[in-house]
Amino acid sequence: MLIRKWKKKAIEFSRIEQIEAELLRQVPACCDLDEGSKAEARIFPPPANTNDPDFLRDWHEYVRPELQHLFRSAKETVETDLGSLKMKVGHLGRFLVPLEHGEPWLNALNQARLILATKFEFSEAELSAFDLSRTFSQRELVLHQINFYAAIQERIIEILNTGDEQKGSGEGG
Amino acid sequence: MPETAIETKTEAQLATPWNVVVHNDPVNLMSYVTMVFQKVFGYSRDRATRHMLEVHHLGRSIVWTGSREQAELYVQQLHSYLLQATLEKSEGC
Numbered sequence: 001m002l003i004r005k006w007k008k009k010a011i012e013f014s015r016i017e018q019i020e021a022e023l024l025r026q027v028p029a030c031c032d033l034d035e036g037s038k039a040e041a042r043i044f045p046p047p048a049n050t051n052d053p054d055f056l057r058d059w060h061e062y063v064r065p066e067l068q069h070l071f072r073s074a075k076e077t078v079e080t081d082l083g084s085l086k087m088k089v090g091h092l093g094r095f096l097v098p099l100e101h102g103e104p105w106l107n108a109l110n111q112a113r114l115i116l117a118t119k120f121e122f123s124e125a126e127l128s129a130f131d132l133s134r135t136f137s138q139r140e141l142v143l144h145q146i147n148f149y150a151a152i153q154e155r156i157i158e159i160l161n162t163g164d165e166q167k168g169s170g171e172g173g
Numbered sequence: 174m175p176e177t178a179i180e181t182k183t184e185a186q187l188a189t190p191w192n193v194v195v196h197n198d199p200v201n202l203m204s205y206v207t208m209v210f211q212k213v214f215g216y217s218r219d220r221a222t223r224h225m226l227e228v229h230h231l232g233r234s235i236v237w238t239g240s241r242e243q244a245e246l247y248v249q250q251l252h253s254y255l256l257q258a259t260l261e262k263s264e265g266c
Contacts, residue, residue: 047248048259063249070253106205110255117200124199150202157204 003155009099011159016085016093023148025082030112030145031075039118043071043111074107081105102160109149109156116146190263191244193237197228198257209254210236213247238263 001020006012016024033040044067047059078101085095097105117127120142127146195206203225210221214237227234236258237247244260251258 043255045252045257046259047245047252048261050261063252066249067253107255110201110205114200114255122199127199146200153202154204157202157208161208 003152003159005099005159006096010096011099011102011105011156012094012096013085014092014094016087016095018087020148021085021087021093023145024085026145027082027108027112027149028075028079030116031071031108033115037119039115042114042118044068071107071111074104075111077101077104078108099160102156106153106156109153113146113149113153116142122146188240190238191241191260192235192263193244193247193251194233194259194261195224195228195236195251196257196259197232201256203229205254206256209251209256213250213254 001013001017002015004012004014013024033043044064046056047063048055050056081095081097081101085093087093120139122143126143206225206228207218207221210216210224211218214221216224224234224236237244241260248258248260
């Protein structure tokens with residue numbers, strides 16, 4: 001897959017393999033939270049290490065709904081953009097993400113990675129390990145999925161920061 | 174009439190400073206955290222990187238100190254980027 005800036009107005013995802021398309025399409029579903037889960041607690045952490053019940057109640061009542069709205073909106077943006085990703089048998093896929101959708105994409109990819117990492121209880125060492133696993137358990141595959149999303153995030157950040165149109169990192173898969 | 178001495182303090186003197194603290198998280202990318210600090214606080218790339226490395230190596234970094242109201246807004250913004258941030262009273266006040 002190749003990710004690069006396109007005509008100063010979009011991020012182009014091209015040369016997309018079937019497996020990459022499948023992982024991309026899973027991003028919105030990965031953002032879904034189970035109520036009362038550890039992942040939910042990670043996505044909505046407490047704003048202070050305090051026992052000030054008024055402050056925490058206000059935060060829950062007023063701030064949390066705003067955050068929920070923002071996270072849902074980022075997920076829906078990704079869902080909409082992915083709608084234009086059509087894969088034909090024997091062909092590599094391509095779709096464009098408007099530049100202004102770069103931040104919602106970063107947000108949704110972050111939600112997905114945080115939720116997967118919390119759900120599967122990956123340690124810091126596991127998340128930062130570079131060696132290839134020798135097993136193919138569901139847990140190992142999820143770690144690959146998290147790293148795949150991280151690589152996309154890195155490339156989007158690079159594009160948003162530098163406006164680079166030539167570099168083609170992000171190839172792989 | 175007897176004179177009364179009234180000691181006044183400015184609002185700034187009365188206000189207790191609050192810290193915005195960002196905590197380490199193995200999932201958030203270093204480049205992402207740096208970008209967020211630049212966006213939220215308007216920090217230079219160098220300063221944002223310094224705070225990011227502090228979070229990474231020491232587990233936390235005080236990224237801003239000031240009024241409680243502003244600190245709450247910053248914590249909310251950091252949470253919107255999915256960073257683990259809290260506010261706490263500044264020590265020595």
